[in-house]
Amino acid sequence: MLGTLVFVVAYFAIPMESQVFLPGIGKANLSNVVLGVSLGLGLLGIGVGAVHWAKTLMPDAEVVEERHPLRSADESRRGFVKTMMTGGTEAQLDRRPLIKYSLGGALGLFALPMVLQVAGSLGPLPKDELSKTMWKKGDRLVRDPEHTAIKASDVTIGSVFHVLPESIKESHHVLEDKAKAAVLLMRLEPDDIKVAKARDWGYEGIVAYSKICTHVGCPVGLYEQQTHHLLCPCHQSTFDVTQDCKVIFGPAKRPLPQLKITVDAEGYLVADAPFREAVGPSFWERG
Amino acid sequence: MSTTGHTTTGADRLRANDPEPQAPVGGGMKKVGGVAGWVDDRTGAAKGVGYLMKKVFPDHWSFMLGEVAMYSMIICLLTGAFLTFWFVPSAGQVEYDGSYIPLRGVMMSEAYASTLDISFDIRGGLIIRQIHHWAALLFIVAINVHMMRVFFTGAFRKPRELNWLIGAQLSMLALVEGFAGYSLPDDLLSGTGLRAAEGFMRSVPVLGSYLSYFVFGGPFPGEAIIPRLYSVHVLLLPAILVGLFTVHIVLVALQKHTQFPGPGRTNENVVGYPVMPVYAAKAGGFFFIVFGVVALMSALVTINPIWAYGPYDPSPVTAGSQPDWYMGFADGALRLLPGFLEFEAFGFTFSFNVMIGAILLIPVMYGLISLYPFLEEWVTGDKREHHLLDRPRNNPTRTGIGMAGIAAYAVLMFGAGNDLMAIKLGLSINDITRTLQLLFFVAPPVTFWVTKRICLSLQRRDRDLVLHGRETGRIIRTAEGRFFEKHEPVDAYTRWNLVQHEQHQPLQLEAGVDENGVASPTARKDRLRAKVSHFYFKDRVEPVTPAELEAAHHDGHHAEAIEHQPHGGATLVEVGSGENPDSEDGQRR
Numbered sequence: 001m002l003g004t005l006v007f008v009v010a011y012f013a014i015p016m017e018s019q020v021f022l023p024g025i026g027k028a029n030l031s032n033v034v035l036g037v038s039l040g041l042g043l044l045g046i047g048v049g050a051v052h053w054a055k056t057l058m059p060d061a062e063v064v065e066e067r068h069p070l071r072s073a074d075e076s077r078r079g080f081v082k083t084m085m086t087g088g089t090e091a092q093l094d095r096r097p098l099i100k101y102s103l104g105g106a107l108g109l110f111a112l113p114m115v116l117q118v119a120g121s122l123g124p125l126p127k128d129e130l131s132k133t134m135w136k137k138g139d140r141l142v143r144d145p146e147h148t149a150i151k152a153s154d155v156t157i158g159s160v161f162h163v164l165p166e167s168i169k170e171s172h173h174v175l176e177d178k179a180k181a182a183v184l185l186m187r188l189e190p191d192d193i194k195v196a197k198a199r200d201w202g203y204e205g206i207v208a209y210s211k212i213c214t215h216v217g218c219p220v221g222l223y224e225q226q227t228h229h230l231l232c233p234c235h236q237s238t239f240d241v242t243q244d245c246k247v248i249f250g251p252a253k254r255p256l257p258q259l260k261i262t263v264d265a266e267g268y269l270v271a272d273a274p275f276r277e278a279v280g281p282s283f284w285e286r287g
Numbered sequence: 288m289s290t291t292g293h294t295t296t297g298a299d300r301l302r303a304n305d306p307e308p309q310a311p312v313g314g315g316m317k318k319v320g321g322v323a324g325w326v327d328d329r330t331g332a333a334k335g336v337g338y339l340m341k342k343v344f345p346d347h348w349s350f351m352l353g354e355v356a357m358y359s360m361i362i363c364l365l366t367g368a369f370l371t372f373w374f375v376p377s378a379g380q381v382e383y384d385g386s387y388i389p390l391r392g393v394m395m396s397e398a399y400a401s402t403l404d405i406s407f408d409i410r411g412g413l414i415i416r417q418i419h420h421w422a423a424l425l426f427i428v429a430i431n432v433h434m435m436r437v438f439f440t441g442a443f444r445k446p447r448e449l450n451w452l453i454g455a456q457l458s459m460l461a462l463v464e465g466f467a468g469y470s471l472p473d474d475l476l477s478g479t480g481l482r483a484a485e486g487f488m489r490s491v492p493v494l495g496s497y498l499s500y501f502v503f504g505g506p507f508p509g510e511a512i513i514p515r516l517y518s519v520h521v522l523l524l525p526a527i528l529v530g531l532f533t534v535h536i537v538l539v540a541l542q543k544h545t546q547f548p549g550p551g552r553t554n555e556n557v558v559g560y561p562v563m564p565v566y567a568a569k570a571g572g573f574f575f576i577v578f579g580v581v582a583l584m585s586a587l588v589t590i591n592p593i594w595a596y597g598p599y600d601p602s603p604v605t606a607g608s609q610p611d612w613y614m615g616f617a618d619g620a621l622r623l624l625p626g627f628l629e630f631e632a633f634g635f636t637f638s639f640n641v642m643i644g645a646i647l648l649i650p651v652m653y654g655l656i657s658l659y660p661f662l663e664e665w666v667t668g669d670k671r672e673h674h675l676l677d678r679p680r681n682n683p684t685r686t687g688i689g690m691a692g693i694a695a696y697a698v699l700m701f702g703a704g705n706d707l708m709a710i711k712l713g714l715s716i717n718d719i720t721r722t723l724q725l726l727f728f729v730a731p732p733v734t735f736w737v738t739k740r741i742c743l744s745l746q747r748r749d750r751d752l753v754l755h756g757r758e759t760g761r762i763i764r765t766a767e768g769r770f771f772e773k774h775e776p777v778d779a780y781t782r783w784n785l786v787q788h789e790q791h792q793p794l795q796l797e798a799g800v801d802e803n804g805v806a807s808p809t810a811r812k813d814r815l816r817a818k819v820s821h822f823y824f825k826d827r828v829e830p831v832t833p834a835e836l837e838a839a840h841h842d843g844h845h846a847e848a849i850e851h852q853p854h855g856g857a858t859l860v861e862v863g864s865g866e867n868p869d870s871e872d873g874q875r876r
């Protein structure tokens with residue numbers, strides 16, 4: 001019995017010591033392990049000690065406590081109703097409908113300014129911003145993140161480039177614009193592209209598609225070079241580049257929008273037109 | 288007197304033989320009395336606190352699950368408060384110059400930079416961060432398992448429906464709180480999660496794009512979301528969680544804890560250990576055990592190494608993007624929902640492929656969970672208070688429904704891992720996804736049916752055990768040369784556990800028309816109710832009645848006859864006739 005008590009006391013003593021030597025440990029990782037292990041052992045000591053104490057030393061006779069119905073006595077229930085009713089009558093609630101309705105109405109309306117303030121000021125209206133990106137005619141395609149322009153001759157067959165518009169440099173909202181304008185550039189054998197429009201919008205088999213998944217907006221980052229499939233790592237929607245990025249598997253519905261490209265006088269790839277449709281996830285009024 | 292497992296006699300009677308407690312004279316006692324007296328003079332709290340300290344809690348391992356949830360919540364509150372001292376909830380861009388070399392000079396948000404600082408430059412910061420994250424995961428695990436315990440044992444029945452509703456709300460809010468929390472560091476993974484969340488909001492009909500612009504304060508990602516999530520995560524939701532939790536626990540104290548049936552444990556009492564000293568020491572100690580285990584995990588297992596992901600940028604992404612585990616089922620639902628659920632009509636886009644999984648799933652799931660107690664009450668027509676827990680097998684339909692729900696949840700959970708399964712197992716992701724889509728519809732009914740059958744056969748086994756006793760494996764040859772296996776009857780305490788429950792009968796449909804041929808206004812509703820009731824209770828195994836038991840002992844089973852001769856079968860029948868061995872409480876049946 002005394003042994004158990006000493007055992008418990010010893011356990012209680014451990015965390016104090018461990019707290020003392022904790023500070024002043026060098027590297028973060030090592031410190032994490034030492035701090036955590038000593039903290040953990042200290043706490044476990046207390047815990048195991050207390051439980052062991054309870055199990056061995058404390059009375060283990062179970063006790064019976066009677067339950068009583070939760071329901072109040074009928075008398076108290078009637079009393080409550082009566083109090084409320086008398087209160088109402090004394091306040092003349094039933095005799096003065098004007099007070100009742102005007103107060104009720106005012107209380108109800110009081111919520112309105114509060115809700116309006118929060119809901120109204122949270123953010124601007126989207127207008128048509130969701131349907132537009134930075135891309136405009138003549139904007140050069142630049143590498144992400146290096147921001148260097150891409151010559152058509154740089155894009156070899158089978159290669160894939162992560163692309164942004166050159167104008168992103170002047171953007172005041174880089175992340176916001178990037179979130180819509182990110183594009184993937186790939187080069188296929190022109191004959192592999194089965195859709196005429198896709199071939200026309202590209203340049204000698206170089207095609208550019210929005211990188212923002214039409215499901216919920218993750219970047220479609222995985223390109224399968226052999227099959228020309230694009231896979232979204234979030235929910236596994238699979239798009240077939242040879243079929244104008246049609247969804248061939250997964251939860252997305254719409255194909256990735258294509259960016260019409262061409263080359264400028266110096267041989268650099270440029271956008272030939274803005275995106276025709278909204279990029280990214282669907283929304284109600286995208287039409 | 289050994290009390291492991293059973294109380295052999297009412298504890299009041301037990302206490303009658305105890306010596307009167309000695310009047311406190313020790314110095315320690317005096318001190319306690321002095322302080323308590325000072326407080327009591329000013330608050331009059333002695334009566335209430337004294338009552339609380341004497342409260343009785345029944346003992347069962349499964350009652351610890353809720354405790355684990357409570358403790359991990361406390362750990363989260365504690366470590367979370369620490370983290371706020373260093374975390375900067377701002378999306379403002381800064382150049383990192385901390386001690387993590389690979390990211391030096393990289394532009395990142397202050398939120399991400401300060402999380403890196405917590406991880407690398409603030410002594411002991413990483414351990415606090417990891418404890419916070421591990422405890423959060425444990426919190427939600429514990430809530431869910433606790434919820435299953437309450438469901439399968441029928442602890443949600445009257446008078447505890449209210450607490451079930453509060454618990455369901457707590458569980459749902461914990462998910463939101465968790466999501467808000469892991470989105471705060473603004474690393475690449477959590478940013479991708481937020482991006483997906485933005486996509487979810489857009490899928491809401493009519494209001495989608497407005498919702499997204501209001502929540503993010505403009506176009507995604509914006510600079511508003513981090514501070515907003517922060518105030519939601521550290522102020523709004525914790526306040527609601529703690530408030531609801533307080534009501535939850537006060538109701539537990541008020542209604543007293545449920546207990547498993549057993550000899551001496553009736554619907555009108557609670558048998559267990561008093562708070563002071565046993566329960567206080569056990570529960571208090573258990574807090575430190577939970578905290579200790581979380582601390583050890585945090586010391587030895589890295590969680591959410593945000594430094595490896597890099598700061599958020601909308602363009603890159605990591606393969607195998609996964610949310611924290613508790614969002615897995617919703618993520619899985621998104622992966623399994625087919626794309627054809629999105630369509631355009633009247634010039635508008637209906638994006639049900641996203642909305643069902645991302646917006647509707649969680650409220651609908653918790654809605655169904657919340658409604659269940661009322662459904663069961665309606666089906667059974669049982670308006671009594673229930674303080675004795677059901678053994679899951681004794682309510683096969685409820686257990687089946689619960690298991691079917693778990694099966695559906697599990698399928699969605701596996702859905703969230705379809706990419707990882709494809710890689711690790713070398714399978715086609717398309718096949719896995721299609722199989723899971725099919726399983727979502729097949730697995731729940733199959734699980735329901737299998738579970739119900741298992742429950743029923745377990746009940747039959749119980750019946751068999753009570754009626755014929757345990758097979759001992761000893762073969763006895765009688766003088767006439769007959770062989771039989773010796774069966775040993777179960778003792779009265781075990782038997783009570785096997786026969787104490789009651790089985791509901793399917794509700795009988797009353798005539799839809801009265802004697803004058805006037806249709807009852809509620810006939811349609813009654814028919815439905817009778818149908819559901821039939822579904823619930825058509826298959827049932829009645830518990831052994833005293834009469835059956837007696838018959839079993841006299842129907843020519845030589846084994847029992849021979850065996851009981853030495854010590855008079857009469858007493859056995861008397862005790863074992865289905866009566867509660869603790870005879871004072873026997874009148875319940």
